[in-house]
Amino acid sequence: MVRLVKGRILVLLLLFVFLFASGCAEEGAETEAEESGDSEASAETQDKVSSGPGEIHTIYLEYYNATTQSVSRSELDISAGDTVSWWSKKRQGTYVLVSEEGLFPDQNLAYRVPYSYTFNNPGTYLFAVKDIPEMNVTVRVS
Numbered sequence: 541m542v543r544l545v546k547g548r549i550l551v552l553l554l555l556f557v558f559l560f561a562s563g564c565a566e567e568g569a570e571t572e573a574e575e576s577g578d579s580e581a582s583a584e585t586q587d588k589v590s591s592g593p594g595e596i597h598t599i600y601l602e603y604y605n606a607t608t609q610s611v612s613r614s615e616l617d618i619s620a621g622d623t624v625s626w627w628s629k630k631r632q633g634t635y636v637l638v639s640e641e642g643l644f645p646d647q648n649l650a651y652r653v654p655y656s657y658t659f660n661n662p663g664t665y666l667f668a669v670k671d672i673p674e675m676n677v678t679v680r681v682s
Contacts, residue, residue: 594621594658599677601637601649601669602629614677618659624679625656626667636670646670 597618616624628635628649637647637655643665647655659665659681669675 594619594623596656597622597624598654599624599626600629601626601635601675615680616677617680617682620660620662620681621658622681623656623658625654627652627654635672635675638668638670640666640668 595618597616599614599616618624626637626647626649628651630649631651634651635649637649639646641663644657649655659679662681665679665681667677667679
């Protein structure tokens with residue numbers, strides 16, 4: 541009877557260790573993917589997510605190396621009522637997001653703390669990261 545109880549405890553303990561280790565491995569894999577790259581900064585857009593009346597669009601600002609800051613101009617076409625969320629993947633320091641049209645005050649983007657803005661009026665809007673002009677996004681709202 542004692543052996544049976546010890547065996548069950550051992551199985552449960554191994555199960556918990558496996559679950560814990562698999563959760564850590566996934567997080568580590570994400571970190572590795574973030575840190576590996578072409579030693580350049582980029583503004584990467586992700587697919588849109590439907591949520592209520594408008595859709596949510598995500599833009600990631602990625603940082604790989606302080607000496608290499610090159611980005612091709614990113615463009616995003618959305619509908620009025622959609623929301624764009626900017627996320628910083630820069631682990632130390634912040635990016636300062638600037639709206640060229642003055643839609644909002646300059647925003648300090650800390651690591652994984654998003655800033656979101658809902659576009660209600662059609663038009664073309666330009667956004668840049670302060671002191672890194674290569675990191676910019678054009679948002680076209682129809």
